[in-house]
Amino acid sequence: MKRRLTFIAGVGILTGFFCLPLKASIEDYFPQKTLNAPSNYGETGLMEVPNAKFMEQASLRFNFSASFPNEYTGLTATPFSWLETSYRYAEIKNKLYGPAAYSGNQSWKDKGFDLKIKLLNERYYLPDVAVGLRDIAGNGNFSSEYIVATKSFRNLDVTTGIGFGILGSDNSIRNPFSAIDERFKNRTGDFGEGGDLRATNWFSGPAAIFGGLEYNISKYGLKLIAEYDTTNPDISAFNPMPVKSRINLGMNYSLSDSFQIRAAFERGTNFRIGFSLKGNFFKDTIPKPGPKNVISLNKEQKEKITGNPNIFYKSVTKSLRDEAIYIQGATLEEKEASISVASSKYRSTVRLAGRSAAIVSAIAPDEVDRLNIHVMNGEFEVSTFHLNREKFDAAKKSIGSPSEIINSSTFGSYSNTPLTSDSEFELTYNFPEFYWTMSPGLNHQIGGPEGFYLGQLFWKTDTNIKFSKNLGLYGSFGINLYDTFNDFNNASYSDIPHVRSDIQDYLKEGKNNIQRMQLQYMFSPLKDVYFRADLGLLEEMFGGVGGEVLYRPFEKNYSLGLSLHKVKQRGFKQRFSFREYETTTGHLSLYYDLPYGISSNIAVGKYLAGDKGATLDLSRRFSTGFTLGVFVTKTNLSTEEFGEGSFDKGFYLSVPTSLFYSDFRTGNISFGMQPLTKDGGSRLIQHNQLFGILGDSNKRSIFRDWNDLLE
Amino acid sequence: MIYWNKKIQWKAILLGISVLSFNSCSIDTSRIAPGYVEAIRTIKGIFIGIESELITPELIKNIPYASSTLSIGRGAPGLIILESQDSDKETWVSADGVYLILEKGRIKKTAGLFNNLVSFKAVKSDFKRLVDSKESETLIYYYSYDEPELINMRVEAKRKFIGVEEVKFLGFEKKLNLIEEKITNDYIGWKEINKFWVDENMFVWRSEQYISPKLPKFIIQVTKKPAI
Numbered sequence: 042m043k044r045r046l047t048f049i050a051g052v053g054i055l056t057g058f059f060c061l062p063l064k065a066s067i068e069d070y071f072p073q074k075t076l077n078a079p080s081n082y083g084e085t086g087l088m089e090v091p092n093a094k095f096m097e098q099a100s101l102r103f104n105f106s107a108s109f110p111n112e113y114t115g116l117t118a119t120p121f122s123w124l125e126t127s128y129r130y131a132e133i134k135n136k137l138y139g140p141a142a143y144s145g146n147q148s149w150k151d152k153g154f155d156l157k158i159k160l161l162n163e164r165y166y167l168p169d170v171a172v173g174l175r176d177i178a179g180n181g182n183f184s185s186e187y188i189v190a191t192k193s194f195r196n197l198d199v200t201t202g203i204g205f206g207i208l209g210s211d212n213s214i215r216n217p218f219s220a221i222d223e224r225f226k227n228r229t230g231d232f233g234e235g236g237d238l239r240a241t242n243w244f245s246g247p248a249a250i251f252g253g254l255e256y257n258i259s260k261y262g263l264k265l266i267a268e269y270d271t272t273n274p275d276i277s278a279f280n281p282m283p284v285k286s287r288i289n290l291g292m293n294y295s296l297s298d299s300f301q302i303r304a305a306f307e308r309g310t311n312f313r314i315g316f317s318l319k320g321n322f323f324k325d326t327i328p329k330p331g332p333k334n335v336i337s338l339n340k341e342q343k344e345k346i347t348g349n350p351n352i353f354y355k356s357v358t359k360s361l362r363d364e365a366i367y368i369q370g371a372t373l374e375e376k377e378a379s380i381s382v383a384s385s386k387y388r389s390t391v392r393l394a395g396r397s398a399a400i401v402s403a404i405a406p407d408e409v410d411r412l413n414i415h416v417m418n419g420e421f422e423v424s425t426f427h428l429n430r431e432k433f434d435a436a437k438k439s440i441g442s443p444s445e446i447i448n449s450s451t452f453g454s455y456s457n458t459p460l461t462s463d464s465e466f467e468l469t470y471n472f473p474e475f476y477w478t479m480s481p482g483l484n485h486q487i488g489g490p491e492g493f494y495l496g497q498l499f500w501k502t503d504t505n506i507k508f509s510k511n512l513g514l515y516g517s518f519g520i521n522l523y524d525t526f527n528d529f530n531n532a533s534y535s536d537i538p539h540v541r542s543d544i545q546d547y548l549k550e551g552k553n554n555i556q557r558m559q560l561q562y563m564f565s566p567l568k569d570v571y572f573r574a575d576l577g578l579l580e581e582m583f584g585g586v587g588g589e590v591l592y593r594p595f596e597k598n599y600s601l602g603l604s605l606h607k608v609k610q611r612g613f614k615q616r617f618s619f620r621e622y623e624t625t626t627g628h629l630s631l632y633y634d635l636p637y638g639i640s641s642n643i644a645v646g647k648y649l650a651g652d653k654g655a656t657l658d659l660s661r662r663f664s665t666g667f668t669l670g671v672f673v674t675k676t677n678l679s680t681e682e683f684g685e686g687s688f689d690k691g692f693y694l695s696v697p698t699s700l701f702y703s704d705f706r707t708g709n710i711s712f713g714m715q716p717l718t719k720d721g722g723s724r725l726i727q728h729n730q731l732f733g734i735l736g737d738s739n740k741r742s743i744f745r746d747w748n749d750l751l752e
Numbered sequence: 753m754i755y756w757n758k759k760i761q762w763k764a765i766l767l768g769i770s771v772l773s774f775n776s777c778s779i780d781t782s783r784i785a786p787g788y789v790e791a792i793r794t795i796k797g798i799f800i801g802i803e804s805e806l807i808t809p810e811l812i813k814n815i816p817y818a819s820s821t822l823s824i825g826r827g828a829p830g831l832i833i834l835e836s837q838d839s840d841k842e843t844w845v846s847a848d849g850v851y852l853i854l855e856k857g858r859i860k861k862t863a864g865l866f867n868n869l870v871s872f873k874a875v876k877s878d879f880k881r882l883v884d885s886k887e888s889e890t891l892i893y894y895y896s897y898d899e900p901e902l903i904n905m906r907v908e909a910k911r912k913f914i915g916v917e918e919v920k921f922l923g924f925e926k927k928l929n930l931i932e933e934k935i936t937n938d939y940i941g942w943k944e945i946n947k948f949w950v951d952e953n954m955f956v957w958r959s960e961q962y963i964s965p966k967l968p969k970f971i972i973q974v975t976k977k978p979a980i
Contacts, residue, residue, distance in 0.1 A: 069900040071940045072965045260941035326866040330848040703827075703848060 073262025078293040079317050081106040083115035083127040084157045087253040087268040088289045088305050092200040093169035093191035098122040099323035099663045106315035110135040111274055120661045120669040123159035144490035151182050152716045168192035183207055183274055186244050201252035204271050211249035211271035218244050262295035285309030322667035322696055327703050332396050333363055335403040347406045354466040360400045369417050370464030378405040379413035381460040386705050388666050390416050390738045394426045395750035402430055415460040420511050420563045422459035423738035427451045436751055443750050452740055454595035456565035474507040490531050497524035512562045521552035538622055540649040541723045546613040554615035556581050569594050571731045580726040581615055583608040591731035598634035598741045606725055624651055626725050632732055634741055638662050650720045652676035666697035674722030689722030691715035807831055809923035818978035825968030834978050857948055857956020859963050867966040871896035879954045883929050888912035897964055910934045919949050919958055922975050928957055
């Protein structure tokens with residue numbers, strides 16, 4: 042009877058989807074707009090159950106949700122408008138992490154990855170439809186799958202869906218997939234070491250229809266929520282908790298477009314509170330200054346320049362400096378003006394070239410009809426723009442367009458014969474040159490048995506001594522200010538060389554350390570071929586010798602790299618001593634630009650622990666520079682040898698700081714997460730990786746950013 | 753022009769927290785650029801504010817155009833210059849391409865913002881009657897915007913003369929009449945108070961104006977008066 046009623050209710054809600062129109066535009070102007078809210082787990086949803094709504098693409102949301110016994114803290118990102126990914130820590134308060142001698146009275150912690158994929162966008166008659174997986178590749182405590190639909194009726198969002206796994210705990214209907222295959226009838230509870238996808242479990246076992254209502258009182262930024270909750274997370278995993286009611290009630294209040302707080306009463310017994318912080322980085326919403334207005338020289342002044350190019354070089358140098366562009370070399374010929382420029386202000390190579398060209402064009406003699414802008418990054422000339430001056434000037438005066446410039450321009454790369462090697466005007470250097478920066482830094486270990494958070498505040502000093510244009514000694518030193526690392530008590534029992542798992546010893550003993558001290562030599566021996574040699578203390582755990590070669594054909598959307606290093610493990614104190622372990626590590630890498638701003642990198646080779654395998658890295662870069670990426674490594678280690686997690690994986694993101702300022706700048710705020718610090722699949726950390734210097738300046742990148750030319 | 757609104761503020765806080773909390777969770781620091789300096793700058797921007805452009809009486813004097821300062825939200829004041837004047841309609845522009853069209857001190861149109869006021873309609877009314885009569889009045893305004901597009905949002909405005917106040921300007925002080933204007937749209941729950949400080953000729957020397965539910969407060973203060 043109960044199942045039948047649930048089914049009828051589900052059908053009734055679905056039927057209702059075919060009625061009402063979508064929202065009007067004034068909804069966008071509510072000062073406290075009701076936002077799509079996160080579920081307790083982090084993905085967009087109601088409370089315990091998800092809905093089919095998504096954050097806008099390029100969004101990032103931090104979510105915290107506390108109750109007893111389960112508390113969730115997580116991060117959700119939308120690399121595409123149809124994909125939401127979440128990473129979450131769950132704290133189960135009624136279970137201890139382990140024996141008291143091992144982890145004191147710390148409660149159990151569980152990590153999990155979630156995915157939600159949109160199948161259908163809401164239309165006049167159709168709802169949003171999504172499919173999702175919770176706690177993929179974890180140890181199964183919250184493992185669930187679902188198909189869900191949500192339709193908006195003015196201020197009311199109606200959601201219904203079918204859940205499996207934890208979401209199917211109510212077991213209110215027969216698993217519909219069991220009609221296709223008998224294996225969907227049962228679900229195994231064995232998750233081994235965790236980390237396996239266990240795809241055979243997906244959409245199998247007990248199933249239940251869940252649903253809910255969200256009523257948006259936009260005027261006050263308030264969302265009232267009621268849901269039929271089919272989960273029993275604490276029953277499945279640990280100490281049973283009673284479920285007095287399957288109806289949960291809650292409210293969500295949007296204090297701004299980015300900050301929400303909420304409260305709920307769940308299962309007829311428990312209160313829950315939470316908050317979330319969200320940012321969207323799809324568009325740069327802060328206007329940036331346009332190019333400086335450069336007044337063209339008059340005929341008499343230009344004639345003077347023709348007779349004395351030094352006036353041209355000095356004028357260009359001074360004007361470029363006003364735009365924070367630094368000239369590296371220049372040559373003025375009868376028909377062509379060539380300059381080599383570098384800037385740490387502009388992320389876009391095209392913008393840098395456009396602003397440089399505007400200045401050169403304003404100052405160059407009238408006979409010059411081609412502007413050659415050679416763009417430098419570090420020691421490398423990364424790309425060259427050959428611009429038709431007439432078209433460029435016309436577009437600047439709005440009697441032409443960037444498209445017309447691109448049709449009359451050519452682009453190239455002359456990495457091994459840069460303009461700076463043979464320019465008429467050259468910079469003078471006074472080697473050795475010394476540069477340094479200082480900043481505070483933090484080290485953490487999160488989610489360990491000794492404590493959920495152990496950390497260190499330290500003072501970091503970075504130095505660079507340049508002996509020549511291509512050779513530098515890079516140093517990085519840390520001085521401890523405060524730490525809680527003495528509580529570490531979790532030695533590694535890995536059966537393979539401890540190349541990373543002795544992290545606690547490194548953090549505990551190396552509080553005042555030399556993070557790195559290495560000589561680097563970089564040059565381009567052949568066109569489109571770049572080389573870097575390393576010698577010294579390469580990173581916090583390894584020192585040695587080696588290098589990297591990158592072949593980046595300028596016209597193509599791929600690059601090939603090879604890195605090879607002979608390394609020895611550093612002492613825990615991270616000064617100049619070494620431990621016994623040494624190895625040779627290296628990878629052959631293919632970088633390939635896919636459509637929709639997706640970059641891929643597959644690296645095959647030998648890892649630090651001697652294991653052999655491949656790493657796949659996929660990332661999406663938005664036009665603002667905001668980047669979201671994931672990586673996965675699988676080597677020839679067995680699941681048992683690798684240990685918990687089964688294989689190495691993680692995610693990273695990077696947000697350009699220029700999105701917060703009214704001026705251009707190239708800094709990023711970045712972070713990454715690997716759920717576990719394991720020895721298998723560990724790679725040497727290489728500073729100044731060549732693809733990082735060159736990857737975003739090939740012809741494809743130039744075409745992508747072409748609209749920046751005149752801005 | 754530097755501007756700073758709640759939206760950006762929360763983004764910045766989110767990032768500030770993120771960078772300080774998660775930076776070293778992973779051992780693979782090649783994927784985790786430190787960015788501490790940027791984070792600190794960001795957080796400093798939230799709590800201390802963004803560094804102001806250097807606006808001095810000398811600078812104002814040396815600019816051969818009428819000028820004002822403009823602050824948007826918590827942003828530091830930036831200079832705007834009178835680009836053109838046609839009867840009562842003045843076009844002001846900032847160095848980074850934000851355009852404001854003002855009529856008798858009121859912002860009637862904007863360009864260069866992420867949400868622009870494209871039209872402002874109201875029955876003709878001036879501040880003189882308010883100041884002279886000391887009585888309040890109620891008017892209806894219609895605001896239209898781009899991105900997202902909205903046509904003729906109806907707003908009720910209750911205006912009244914508050915009194916005379918001494919206002920400090922860059923290098924001088926003035927006694928001015930303060931007019932307060934409560935604007936309300938009940939449907940979306942938008943309620944703000946605009947303020948205009950006018951002299952005896954009803955010239956607006958300073959104003960604090962809300963022009964869109966999506967934008968923070970605009971504070972405009974004249975530094976060099978237009979020549980008429």
